[in-house]
Amino acid sequence: MKKMKKWYLALLTFALAFSLAACSSADSGGSGEADGVQELTIKISHVVAENTPKHQGALAMKEYIEKESDGKIKVQVYPNSQLFGDKDEYQNLVANNVQFIIPDMSKLVGNDPGFNIPAMPFLFKDDEAANAFWDGEKGQEIFKRLEKDGVLGLSMWPNGAKHITNEKKAIKTPDDLKGLKIRTQGGQLLEAIYGDLGAGSTSIPFAELYTALQQGTVDGQENTYSNIESKKFDEVQKYMTIMGHTRVDYALLTNTKFWDELNDETRKIIEKGVEEGTTVARDSAMDLNDDALKTLKDRGQVEIHELSESEIDAFKKKLEPVYKEWAEKIGADIIKDAESKNE
Numbered sequence: 317m318k319k320m321k322k323w324y325l326a327l328l329t330f331a332l333a334f335s336l337a338a339c340s341s342a343d344s345g346g347s348g349e350a351d352g353v354q355e356l357t358i359k360i361s362h363v364v365a366e367n368t369p370k371h372q373g374a375l376a377m378k379e380y381i382e383k384e385s386d387g388k389i390k391v392q393v394y395p396n397s398q399l400f401g402d403k404d405e406y407q408n409l410v411a412n413n414v415q416f417i418i419p420d421m422s423k424l425v426g427n428d429p430g431f432n433i434p435a436m437p438f439l440f441k442d443d444e445a446a447n448a449f450w451d452g453e454k455g456q457e458i459f460k461r462l463e464k465d466g467v468l469g470l471s472m473w474p475n476g477a478k479h480i481t482n483e484k485k486a487i488k489t490p491d492d493l494k495g496l497k498i499r500t501q502g503g504q505l506l507e508a509i510y511g512d513l514g515a516g517s518t519s520i521p522f523a524e525l526y527t528a529l530q531q532g533t534v535d536g537q538e539n540t541y542s543n544i545e546s547k548k549f550d551e552v553q554k555y556m557t558i559m560g561h562t563r564v565d566y567a568l569l570t571n572t573k574f575w576d577e578l579n580d581e582t583r584k585i586i587e588k589g590v591e592e593g594t595t596v597a598r599d600s601a602m603d604l605n606d607d608a609l610k611t612l613k614d615r616g617q618v619e620i621h622e623l624s625e626s627e628i629d630a631f632k633k634k635l636e637p638v639y640k641e642w643a644e645k646i647g648a649d650i651i652k653d654a655e656s657k658n659e
């Protein structure tokens with residue numbers, strides 16, 4: 317009888333250990349198989365709407381990975397901060413509660429000052445220059461600095477140049493910003509820019525921005541056309557100035573806990589899925605922004621002013637000191653490399 321009890325206990329312990337192992341591998345994605353494509357469910361979380369390059373890229377990743385894995389890998393895409401928002405997506409990535417996030421780099425400036433690059437005034441002339449920087453040695457170096465958190469930067473996805481909207485007045489000169497309160501994505505560089513322009517600034521999560529604009533918590537904000545249009549900020553803003561002074565660029569991030577549990581076959585499919593997503597996001601960013609600008613014009617709810625070359629020069633001049641100061645903070649060699657991508 318005693319023998320029987322021991323045997324039964326051993327079996328029970330084994331069964332418990334086995335089911336715990338199965339649970340933890342299902343949580344983090346891995347099935348523990350040495351060969352063959354692992355059965356996984358992957359979550360991709362982001363904060364913007366569907367009609368944006370970020371969501372289109374995420375859908376392309378989903379399509380490729382599910383197809384190439386014969387459905388063994390399931391990919392769930394959560395837009396509009398449905399799963400996690402700006403404030404908690406990074407920590408949930410680190411905890412492997414989500415396997416991919418795609419934050420605006422301005423939200424990573426607390427992790428490393430290099431992520432201020434998209435906020436450097438008038439630094440990149442277009443998406444291609446920004447892509448080339450982040451694909452290059454210096455950009456990859458900045459991504460690598462997240463590894464201390466157990467986070468891997470796999471790719472950069474562009475959205476595009478930002479433009480200012482506000483409720484108070486048409487902005488044509490740096491002085492027009494005096495006294496306005498502007499929402500930013502966060503970080504000291506964006507704060508310094510608005511400080512130099514005589515405006516106040518505060519960072520508000522993207523999911524709360526429409527209400528903040530509607531209620532007058534802030535007078536304005538800066539964003540890409542596709543973000544402005546898809547979130548209907550023109551319903552709650554009277555003016556938009558086309559200026560392209562800063563950018564929204566994204567970092568596609570995963571965590572090492574998830575990544576290291578993948579076998580070679582599975583990782584290859586996911587890596588290729590990332591490439592597919594990158595191609596779609598990069599190819600669609602400019603078109604989606606062009607379409608969004610057309611839609612904003614058609615809706616006719618914001619008065620649009622496009623800065624002339626000389627008006628842009630006035631902003632460049634005004635923001636020169638902040639550019640110089642932050643070039644040093646980020647690293648002169650990094651900024652030189654970034655500038656060289658415009659050539």
Ligand code: LMR
Binds near residue numbers: 419521
């Ligand atoms: C914002 O918060 O305005 C943007 O960074 C949102 C996004 O992810 O494009």
